[in-house]
Amino acid sequence: VGKNNIIIQIVFIEFSQRSVRRRSLTMREFIELQQHVDLQPYITTHDREGISNNLTYLTTMNILESIPPDQFIIIKHRTGKKVRGALIGVEKRQLTIQTPISVEKMPIWDMASITYRKNIRELPKLKGFLYALSALGGVILAELWNEQTRPRIDQVWHFRFIGTVLGMLVGAEAYEAVNIISSPKTFLALTPEEMDKLKN
Numbered sequence: 529v530g531k532n533n534i535i536i537q538i539v540f541i542e543f544s545q546r547s548v549r550r551r552s553l554t555m556r557e558f559i560e561l562q563q564h565v566d567l568q569p570y571i572t573t574h575d576r577e578g579i580s581n582n583l584t585y586l587t588t589m590n591i592l593e594s595i596p597p598d599q600f601i602i603i604k605h606r607t608g609k610k611v612r613g614a615l616i617g618v619e620k621r622q623l624t625i626q627t628p629i630s631v632e633k634m635p636i637w638d639m640a641s642i643t644y645r646k647n648i649r650e651l652p653k654l655k656g657f658l659y660a661l662s663a664l665g666g667v668i669l670a671e672l673w674n675e676q677t678r679p680r681i682d683q684v685w686h687f688r689f690i691g692t693v694l695g696m697l698v699g700a701e702a703y704e705a706v707n708i709i710s711s712p713k714t715f716l717a718l719t720p721e722e723m724d725k726l727k728n
Contacts, residue, residue, distance in 0.1 A: 534558045588636060591716060592618045595644050600708070601625070602643040603634065615644070641717040649711040651703075658706065659699035666695020 536558065538549045553561065595601065595615055603611045603625065611634065613627035623634045670691025674684050 536561075588716070588718065589618070589621070592623065592636065592642075594646075596647075599644055603639055604641045605634065606638050606640045608640075639718065641715065643713050643715050645708070645711045646714050647711065648707050651707055651710060654706060655703050658703045659696055662697075662699030662702060663692050663695040666691035666693070666698070669695075 532555045533552055534555065535550060535552050538551075539547070595618075597617060598614045601613070601615050603623065605611065611625055611627065611632060613625040613632070616624040616626050616631070618624075618636070621636050623636060623639065625632045625634065667688055668691075670687040673687055673691075679687065
């Protein structure tokens with residue numbers, strides 16, 4: 529501008545929006561500003577990680593992408609409606625959820641909160657017990673059927689075998705269900721301001 533005046537331009541991001549500020553400074557003010565900036569501590573990678581971990585909306589995409597596919601989730605929409613179902617995936621900032629009756633797509637900025645399981649716990653000690661209990665239940669049902677219908681001896685053993693096999697199949701599903709139900713849930717909630725920031 530003038531011989532002793534300098535125009536500075538500061539570009540920064542505020543609330544996910546790029547802002548530009550211009551100011552005219554004298555040479556003395558510019559040197560004072562430069563010295564003030566030089567005295568500030570250097571921002572390390574560790575500092576940046578600490579800041580981003582405290583800003584939930586910055587880590588939301590990473591959290592959503594880390595949820596395993598077909599994981600049962602409960603999402604609360606910003607309108608208050610709850611959507612329950614299996615997460616199919618996250619693509620282009622859209623959640624795809626398989627509910628019992630349809631496939632729903634929801635933009636992540638409409639998500640007020642999500643409840644999910646980070647990982648599924650394995651309980652091998654219960655596996656044998658659940659399989660045996662289910663097989664026994666299958667045999668008992670087969671015996672009840674045999675008592676009602678009075679089949680020939682070869683059919684009696686056939687129904688016992690079928691009951692045992694079906695019981696073991698139910699045992700496999702029961703084992704999976706117990707593993708999922710016993711796994712701890714994780715809850716992630718966003719404020720309305722954070723939801724709006726996810727649009728950018």
